[in-house]
Amino acid sequence: MNIIVCIKRVPDSESRIVVGGDGRSIDSQGIKFVLNPYDEYAVEEALRLKEAAGAGSVTVMTLGGEESKETLRTALAMGADQAVLLKGQPSDDGFGTAEKLAAAIKVGEYDLVLFGKQAIDDDNLQVPAMVAELLGLPCATVVVELKVEANKVTAEREVEGGHETVEFELPGVIAAQKDLNQPRYPSLKGIMAAKKKPLEEVDVGDAEARLEVIELMKLPERAAGEVVGEGPDAVPELVRKLREEAKVL
Amino acid sequence: MNVLAFAEQRAGTLRQVALETVTAGRALADGLGIELLAVLLGPPRLADEAERLGRYGADRVLLGTADTLGEYAPEAYTELLARAVQEHAAKALILPASAQGKDLAPRVAARLEAGLASDVTELAVEDGRVVAVRPVYGGKLLARVGFKMDPALLTVRARAYTAAENPRPGEVEGMTPEVDPEKLRTRVRLAAAEKRERPDVAEAEIIVAGGRGMQGPENWKLLEELADALGPGAALGASRAVVDAGWRPHAEQVGQTGKVVAPPLYFAIGISGAIQHLAGMRTARCIVAVNKDAEAPILKVADYGIVGDLFEVVPRLAEEIRKLRSEG
Ligand SMILES: Cc1cc2nc3c(=O)[nH]c(=O)nc-3n(C[C@H](O)[C@H](O)[C@H](O)COP(=O)(O)OP(=O)(O)OC[C@H]3O[C@@H](n4cnc5c(N)ncnc54)[C@H](O)[C@@H]3O)c2cc1C
Ligand SMILES: Nc1ncnc2c1ncn2[C@@H]1O[C@H](COP(=O)(O)O)[C@@H](O)[C@H]1O
Numbered sequence: 001m002n003i004i005v006c007i008k009r010v011p012d013s014e015s016r017i018v019v020g021g022d023g024r025s026i027d028s029q030g031i032k033f034v035l036n037p038y039d040e041y042a043v044e045e046a047l048r049l050k051e052a053a054g055a056g057s058v059t060v061m062t063l064g065g066e067e068s069k070e071t072l073r074t075a076l077a078m079g080a081d082q083a084v085l086l087k088g089q090p091s092d093d094g095f096g097t098a099e100k101l102a103a104a105i106k107v108g109e110y111d112l113v114l115f116g117k118q119a120i121d122d123d124n125l126q127v128p129a130m131v132a133e134l135l136g137l138p139c140a141t142v143v144v145e146l147k148v149e150a151n152k153v154t155a156e157r158e159v160e161g162g163h164e165t166v167e168f169e170l171p172g173v174i175a176a177q178k179d180l181n182q183p184r185y186p187s188l189k190g191i192m193a194a195k196k197k198p199l200e201e202v203d204v205g206d207a208e209a210r211l212e213v214i215e216l217m218k219l220p221e222r223a224a225g226e227v228v229g230e231g232p233d234a235v236p237e238l239v240r241k242l243r244e245e246a247k248v249l
Numbered sequence: 250m251n252v253l254a255f256a257e258q259r260a261g262t263l264r265q266v267a268l269e270t271v272t273a274g275r276a277l278a279d280g281l282g283i284e285l286l287a288v289l290l291g292p293p294r295l296a297d298e299a300e301r302l303g304r305y306g307a308d309r310v311l312l313g314t315a316d317t318l319g320e321y322a323p324e325a326y327t328e329l330l331a332r333a334v335q336e337h338a339a340k341a342l343i344l345p346a347s348a349q350g351k352d353l354a355p356r357v358a359a360r361l362e363a364g365l366a367s368d369v370t371e372l373a374v375e376d377g378r379v380v381a382v383r384p385v386y387g388g389k390l391l392a393r394v395g396f397k398m399d400p401a402l403l404t405v406r407a408r409a410y411t412a413a414e415n416p417r418p419g420e421v422e423g424m425t426p427e428v429d430p431e432k433l434r435t436r437v438r439l440a441a442a443e444k445r446e447r448p449d450v451a452e453a454e455i456i457v458a459g460g461r462g463m464q465g466p467e468n469w470k471l472l473e474e475l476a477d478a479l480g481p482g483a484a485l486g487a488s489r490a491v492v493d494a495g496w497r498p499h500a501e502q503v504g505q506t507g508k509v510v511a512p513p514l515y516f517a518i519g520i521s522g523a524i525q526h527l528a529g530m531r532t533a534r535c536i537v538a539v540n541k542d543a544e545a546p547i548l549k550v551a552d553y554g555i556v557g558d559l560f561e562v563v564p565r566l567a568e569e570i571r572k573l574r575s576e577g
Contacts, residue, residue: 013505013525017389026386037506092394093364094355123385124367126355133327133359138434141352156440158500159348160449163440164321172434178506179499210364211401214380215393222531222550227543231557232565238537238553239569246535246552248455248514249479249573 001056003046007039009071038116040183041176076194077186089206094126096207102134128175138168141175252278255344266345268412275306280374292319303419315426331360346404365402387505388528407452458486462519466496478570504529522547
């Protein structure tokens, strides 16, 4: 089983995010960058599938700058076999990035291409299905359960009020949702080994976006609310206000 | 030139998000001064549903039906939508930011080599260009984005637009549902549909969310009673503390690592209002908080708060709302 996992370097979800001086990007000073949490599920799933198959390799790939090597090393430390850095800047929309990734993913070199469902910086939820489309591969997104038997894939994806079962034959694309598995932590041994694993670097140039960020904005402040009262005796007044002032009942 | 709006159906019935998508499409088409075409794909016998779309502002409705389109068929839907965009030289295509819309939109965008703005909460036209506002960084910031080229593809967040009647002719035209069977590689089945009593938290009109202050899963019957009193549009939500404790399923989690929601009315019951929770619900139109701690951060963002013990306040609230409803 040969698997490619596309991963991205993103700000840690606990970081405070502040708009930068240009008004269009964030101020990255003081931010800790990590492997996108949804991509951790993808890497973990790839490792498990390879382990279950007893053969094959896991390649992690990212489109990003020099600093993304650290992200690739994290995935190598988890157990991936090799890494590819596509050197160039990702685009704000999904298509530019998907184009670069799809161009680098060679037919025949993989059975499965795995993604996180969403990058927690742009929150696009676009790249996996776009890469699938560009490569002409079947695809399931937001996957919470995955079964691969011989070359038959059965994926459960989250939909409103339940699940959808998606079936296709390999090769194909899967985008991981939380709950797919419990990602392992890189062991000390893994971290040491990662330093010696192959990391290929290819200049691919910056991805070309079809849309532009005109402005990044803080969320509008909510006007300070009102404490209607204390305890259950305040309820009738609350209900009156909801009906007459807010007109939501 | 046109704006196209994808009207999502499930089991032959339009979903609420379909009406919202058409409403959003109407606003965009008006801004651009062009026609709005709704696109409805699904199983045979959808004509009545297609006609309903005119009421929400579709100038025309493109209807593609086939047995094979009954369940979500990603490749076929992609092909048919991409074809519709090309044949009608659409300036924009709007889909709901639903599970289906979020899966479908990037495929169509890739097919058309188009830009896609996901999970849009506001739409505008500036100098003839489509401009959208969307939350990024887990709801910590908003991005205003503009398209550099046509068509502009957008998915619109549930409840960002309220479905509004705005009758137009909505004449229904058939579209050829055939697609090359070679391209159909994926089979999708809606898993034995759970019996759903309440809407999904991402699409609900009202959310009754509980936090650690609820003290245990057994006390959720209080929130269910409140949701029942509020009516069929009310869903249950939860803070992460509650989901991590296993009291409620992850599907109900609201916040940065759960769902980002924008309902007209949000009840935060026994929720402190941590920044990560606020990221998921602060664009709700009206927030009500019940908390025993007068200093809880949630009371700073809530439109209305009651300081008190939720075990006393919530039953009374359900009772008063039931009373109000029965008075009509
Ligand atoms: C990376 C990251 C991501 C996160 N993502 C999310 C997310 O998506 N969603 C989310 O919700 N959280 C998220 N969190 C967690 C968040 O920081 C808070 O820990 C969590 O929201 C707290 O949940 P809570 O308000 O239910 O519990 P608590 O903070 O413990 O608050 C309980 C509240 O109940 C009140 N209370 C107690 N008893 C009563 C009573 N009898 N009557 C009335 N009030 C009472 C208390 O006064 C208190 O305000 C995230 C955290 C991190 C680090
Ligand atoms: N620059 C990138 N390099 C490699 N993979 C990426 C990149 N951007 C996004 N992805 C992958 O696509 C998924 C969805 O990203 P997005 O569409 O940006 O939300 C991520 O979880 C990654 O698996």
